[in-house]
Amino acid sequence: MENMPLITHVILTGGVGSRLWPLSRKSQPKQYLNLFEGKSLFEMTVERNRTIADKIMVVGNIDNCHLSRQVMEKSSTPYLDIIESTPRNTAAAIAFAAFASQPDDILIVTPSDHIIDGIEPYETAIHEAVEKASKGFIVTFGIIPTKPETGYGYIERKGDDVISFREKPNKVTATDFIAKGNFLWNSGMFCFKASVLLEELKKFYPEVYEKSKIAWDSNINGNLDLDLSLEIPSISIDYAVMERSKKIKVVSSTFTWSDLGSxxxxxxxxxxxxxxxxxxxxxxxxxxxxxxxxxxxxxxxxxxxxxxxxxxxxxxxxxxxxxxxxxxxxxxxxx
Structure with a gap:
């Protein structure tokens, strides 16, 4: 019997949440505020995926890793810590997680500062994504919109095929998207095989791939060197891979989702x-x-x-x- 691929939950914790100042500070970004029924968004993110994933990776930065550690120790959850010496945006953060994995491992990548309610549709969406990822697709999660929100990016789709990614629209454009009916909110969550993501990154943005690999190969206990990290172009995974790759699929779902960005x-x-x-x-x-x-x-x-x-x-x-x-x-x- 062949080994089942391991499923890893990769939690990105780099954001500062500038639109939630003064609650959100560099020393206590929004994902660590115990605002939400006595829990932080980070803690809720860990709990939500605990039953789905075999292991957890936390990609954070030198300023907030102690905050993640407190939560992980409180719940005595084993995890791998990847500590960035300087923020390099999501393409590098996700590359580090993929380099730290076995080629066939399936990674579910989520931000640490979003709120999700409705665990059943969420788990259904995750299982659907894992199935597509195991066939070699890079899966993005789209939320069926409830209103013409201007604070989110959108995914234009036909079935589970992505036609285009759209930046945050103005009110007129957002209303038009909703009327068309085939637009989803872009949740910023992804699912893929580690090797597939790295192949696509290497193909479309070799510099991010090469420089991230050099930085990762010289990590010490998950800590990344500052000088090597500064060499990595700071760009988002959307721009580096999602908007270019031909292997993208979208899973659409109705779970209640908000990035609590404002x-x-x-x-x-x-x-x-x-x-x-x-x-x-x-x-x-x-x-x-x-x-x-x-x-x-x-x-x-x-x-x-x-x-x-x-x-x-x-x-x-x-x-x-x-x-x-x-x-x-x-x-x-x-x-």
Whole structure:
């Protein structure tokens, strides 16, 4: 009897979550905030795939690996740690995970900062993806959209074939996508055989392949050298492989999914879980202090020890402008 391929859950933990400042900081990015029923998004990501995967790899950076380690130790889950000395985007992060695997291992790659509800459709989608991956396809997960969301990329498809990947649209384009009916939200989750992903990366972006391999081959206990890492072009897996390869399939699903990329999506999620809002839809996050809103509607008040944020819910994409401004000032408030 031939060996069944091992299924590895690869968790990408590199993001900073700048649109969720001041909750999300460099020292405590959004995937580690215990905001969600006392758990962090990272912890929920580990739990969600525990029954599906044989092993876990965590690809993170030198600044946040101790936070991942705390969660993994708390649940006493064995895992392989890949620690990047500097962020090099998702193409390199995923290449490292593939180099660390056996050629026939099937990798399920997920971000660590997304929320997913509806475990049955999720598991069905994963099993379908594993089946396609074992036949040599690179599988991407598309979510059947519930509204013309402008904060997500889209996948245009025919059946399980991908016609095109689309950047985040404006409202008019997004509404058009929904009307056409064959567009899915791009969840940023993937499934593939390690060897297939590496072959495609080598074919379409040999420089990322070669430089990632050099960095990986000289890793020490999963820690990657800074100088070798800086040689790797910083590009996304979408651009390096997904938009070029002829081996892409999409699995479409209806599980509830959000990248919680903005306070608007956090607000919607917290409301669905019973977090209090006043009669005018105003919400407080981060403090039990009595807080009154006068003459305001759909306002979110975010409290932290060193910074507060007050925003109109529908302007939540603009928070990244504050983050950029504080970055220009080299402010300690980002740490």
């Amino acid at each position: 306070f608007e999506s956090v607000y919607d999620y917290l409301v669905s879980k019973g977090h209090p809002v006043d009669l005018n839809g105003n919400m407080v996050i981060g403090t039990e202090n009595y807080t009154a809103f006068v003459g305001l509607k759909n306002t979110i008040f975010v409290y932290t020890d060193t910074a507060n944020l007050i925003l109109q819910k529908e302007r939540s994409q603009d928070v990244k402008n504050i983050y950029s401004e504080l970055e220009r000032q080299h402010s300690d408030l980002l740490n």
